[in-house]
Amino acid sequence: MLKSPHLLGIKDLDAESIDLIIKTAKEFKEVLNRPIKKVPSLRDVTIANVFFENSTRTRLSFELAEKRLSADTINFSASGSSVKKGETLLDTVNNILAMKVDMIVMRHASPGAPHYLAKHIKANIINAGDGTHEHPTQALLDTYSLREKLGDLAGKKIAIIGDILHSRVALSNIYALKKQGAEVRLCGPSTLIPKHIQSLGVEVSHDVKSTLAWCDAANVLRIQLERQQIKYFPSLREYAQFFGITRQMLDELPKEIVLMHPGPINRGVELSSDAADSPHSIILDQVENGVAVRMAVLYLLAARG
Amino acid sequence: MTRKLILSSPLLEITISRLCQELIENQITGIETVILGLQPRGIYFAERIQAELQKHSETAPLLGKLDATFYRDDFRRRDPLAPNSTEIPFLVENKRVILVDDVLATGRMVRAAMDALNAFGRPAKVELCVLIDRIYNRDLPIHPDYVGKSVNTLSTEKVLVEWTEQGHETDKIWLITQ
Numbered sequence: 373m374l375k376s377p378h379l380l381g382i383k384d385l386d387a388e389s390i391d392l393i394i395k396t397a398k399e400f401k402e403v404l405n406r407p408i409k410k411v412p413s414l415r416d417v418t419i420a421n422v423f424f425e426n427s428t429r430t431r432l433s434f435e436l437a438e439k440r441l442s443a444d445t446i447n448f449s450a451s452g453s454s455v456k457k458g459e460t461l462l463d464t465v466n467n468i469l470a471m472k473v474d475m476i477v478m479r480h481a482s483p484g485a486p487h488y489l490a491k492h493i494k495a496n497i498i499n500a501g502d503g504t505h506e507h508p509t510q511a512l513l514d515t516y517s518l519r520e521k522l523g524d525l526a527g528k529k530i531a532i533i534g535d536i537l538h539s540r541v542a543l544s545n546i547y548a549l550k551k552q553g554a555e556v557r558l559c560g561p562s563t564l565i566p567k568h569i570q571s572l573g574v575e576v577s578h579d580v581k582s583t584l585a586w587c588d589a590a591n592v593l594r595i596q597l598e599r600q601q602i603k604y605f606p607s608l609r610e611y612a613q614f615f616g617i618t619r620q621m622l623d624e625l626p627k628e629i630v631l632m633h634p635g636p637i638n639r640g641v642e643l644s645s646d647a648a649d650s651p652h653s654i655i656l657d658q659v660e661n662g663v664a665v666r667m668a669v670l671y672l673l674a675a676r677g
Numbered sequence: 678m679t680r681k682l683i684l685s686s687p688l689l690e691i692t693i694s695r696l697c698q699e700l701i702e703n704q705i706t707g708i709e710t711v712i713l714g715l716q717p718r719g720i721y722f723a724e725r726i727q728a729e730l731q732k733h734s735e736t737a738p739l740l741g742k743l744d745a746t747f748y749r750d751d752f753r754r755r756d757p758l759a760p761n762s763t764e765i766p767f768l769v770e771n772k773r774v775i776l777v778d779d780v781l782a783t784g785r786m787v788r789a790a791m792d793a794l795n796a797f798g799r800p801a802k803v804e805l806c807v808l809i810d811r812i813y814n815r816d817l818p819i820h821p822d823y824v825g826k827s828v829n830t831l832s833t834e835k836v837l838v839e840w841t842e843q844g845h846e847t848d849k850i851w852l853i854t855q
Contacts, residue, residue: 373756392759399760403747408796411747671747675757 377676378490378497379669381506382547390551394516396668397661404440404664414443417674419475420468423500424450424461427479429635429659430500430509434477437666443674446473461485462492469495475674478502496673504538504599510634511544513665515552517658518589521630526553531583533559534593534615534642537566538600541634542593546572559583560615563604580615584622589630592617592642612641619646630654683809683836684826684850692825696806697729699823700775708801709738710773715790716744716761719778721840722808726777741765743776745789763793770798775823779838781807782830784819809836809850828852 374389382390403411419438423431431447438445448468450456455464465476475496478486483505490497501507515525522528530549536542536558549556550573557575558565565576577583584590595611605611622631631643631652639645648655684692704710714723720742731737746760776790787805794803806823811830830836835853839845 396760399744399746399762402763403796406796407798410796412792413747413749413752416753672757675753 374672374676377673378486378499379508379673380486380490380497380499382508382511382544382551383506385508385547385551387551390512390515390548393512393665393668393672394519396672397512397516397665400440400667400671401661401664403667404660410440410442412442413671414438414441414674417441417474418444418446418472419477419670420446420448420473421500422448422465422468422476422478424455424478424480424485425501427500429662430479430507433659433662434498434500434509434666437663437670440663441667441670441674443475443670446471461489465489465493469493475670496676498669498673501540503540504543505540506544506547507540507634508544509662509666509669510541511548512669513658513662514541514545514591514632514634515548516661516665517632517654518630520657520661521654522588524552525549527555528589529555529557529587531557531559531587531590532593533580533583533590533617535564535595535604536560536569536593537564537604538596539593541591545591546574550574557583557586561605561611580617581621584617584629585625587629589632590617591632591634593634594636594638595641608638608641616640616642616644617647618644619650622647622650622652628652632658635659679854680837681852681854682849683828683852686847686849689825689848689850692808693725693729696823696825697726697733700726700730700806701733703804703822705773705802708771708773710775711739711741711767711769712775712777713741713743713765713769713790713794715776715778715786716742716746716763718780718838719776721842722779722838723777724842726775726806738775739767741767743790743793745786745793748789748792750785750789765797768798769794769800771801773802773804774800775804775806777806779807780809780811780836781805781819781821782811782814782836784815784817787819788817808838811836826850 477498477500479500481503483503485502486497486499532542559577633655712723714720727737727740742764744761744763746758804822807821808825810821810824810827812827837851839849
């Protein structure tokens with residue numbers, strides 16, 4: 373049983389809860405491989421997917437997870453809604469809850485938005501990404517995919533490469549990996565690595581080649597141009613030259629490493645096409661596992677009522 | 678708390694052997710029989726049945742494990758149980774499926790298991806084999822086809838099955854009164 377009725381971030385989750393989610397997700401992955409990929413567990417639960425920010429993968433994945441659990445779902449996206457007319461977040465969500473909704477899956481551009489909601493409303497809240505803060509289900513599905521490949525993560529070396537500064541995936545992954553005893557190294561241009569990030573117990577490097585040679589798995593992040601108000605590096609071409617990963621770099625490594633990316637990929641920037649489509653890559657496994665992991669999260673939170 | 682022994686090793690072997698005779702007797706020509714042990718505790722009994730059937734024919738029926746946790750009707754009404762693995766390495770379509778569990782009481786777990794089974798296909802026939810049938814404890818109209826032993830119990834009593842596979846010295850089945 374999870375300790376909190378919400379999943380706001382990995383920071384508040386202990387290693388035991390992470391294990392419980394991963395173990396439950398394993399059984400849901402088996403369900404997803406049945407001829408009928410649906411179980412009736414959440415048939416009396418209504419879930420609202422409230423997306424104030426764009427999303428493809430996460431929203432589809434949550435929606436599919438909810439449907440596979442037989443929950444009723446409603447979808448809300450900020451564009452074309454009353455948010456544009458000036459309605460506050462709390463009013464919007466309370467109006468949705470007035471329609472007897474049990475759980476809220478929310479993505480919001482402001483860090484802490486789901487934490488604020490959790491204090492003011494009575495429903496299970498799942499953070500599907502809050503600004504540059506956390507994206508807990510992504511970190512959980514990354515953990516699941518890594519464990520499938522590497523087994524227990526204690527002592528394993530995991531590199532997170534790219535735009536760390538703007539990445540909620542990076543922060544959630546750092547928390548998740550550290551809690552499982554993995555070693556974490558961040559790699560990227562110094563402008564895209566937050567100051568004092570070492571206080572989370574991670575190493576920092578600016579050299580991709582040595583980082584790749586060090587790690588068992590590399591989680592490559594997207595350059596988030598939409599969040600960059602100023603120039604953090606001279607050009608995308610220069611970034612690709614110094615920090616882009618190619619198939620050749622992977623083939624030259626002394627050992628086989630696992631390559632991950634949370635998507636969407638900027639092909640030719642952080643990953644070349646031949647690297648993204650190489651046998652090292654588990655990018656599509658991550659997407660597949662995402663549905664099972666989100667089913668586990670929804671199931672365990674719904675059980676708390 | 679008092680414990681009363683209902684069934685133990687030598688008699689248990691006779692019971693399993695008798696159940697297997699019945700299972701063979703009811704075979705349907707042209708239809709393959711498969712065994713599904715219900716998680717978590719029915720799997721040990723299912724393994725015993727399969728091993729016993731093996732003695733009587735060259736090809737014993739295939740054995741799978743079915744977990745019905747996600748199909749339970751008490752979700753959100755009590756603390757959830759941890760799911761166990763489901764392993765069905767064969768098709769159930771058009772086969773005779775024997776659901777095997779150690780204890781039948783309310784019948785709610787069997788109801789959930791039949792729902793879970795439907796997700797894997799349409800069996801030709803589904804039968805239920807239980808080691809202990811707690812008659813008068815039923816909440817649903819479910820009746821076993823093969824019964825090891827029927828016992829008269831109160832709903833406050835518990836039936837505890839101990840298998841050597843779980844680390845116990847010998848197989849024993851107890852009736853526990855609080």
